[in-house]
Amino acid sequence: MPKKERKRLQVVISDEQDALLTRTAYELSSPERLISKSEVVRLAIEKIARELGEGEHLEEYRAILETEEVGEEEA
Template sequence: MPKKERKRLQVVISEEQDALLTRTAYELSSPERLISKSEVVRLAIEKIAREMGEDIHLDELRSLLDDENVSEDA
């Protein structure tokens, strides 16, 4: 069976954001299935895209981005 082609994305995140990712992955994991931080990011992308399709909380999401002082310096 051929492997799925995947794109790789590299982003710079703060230590606090990394801690949130780690904690979320830990909380979503179970003894039968460990969840990676990458899986958490993919889940978040899908959730945000779904909410955008439903016009839910877009202003709230934009304000979170503004509050985080997202830096484009990479």
């Protein structure tokens, strides 16, 4: 069976965001299965896309992104 082809995406994240990813991966992990930070990112993408498709949280996500853009521009 051929291996599933995946696209790679590189993004720059803050130390705080990396810590959130690490903590989330740890919390989702179990003794039987460790969850990677990449899996957390994929899960978040699917969750956000599903919510937007259902018309949920659109303004909330926009507000978060606008706040983050201001913080990034100041850096």
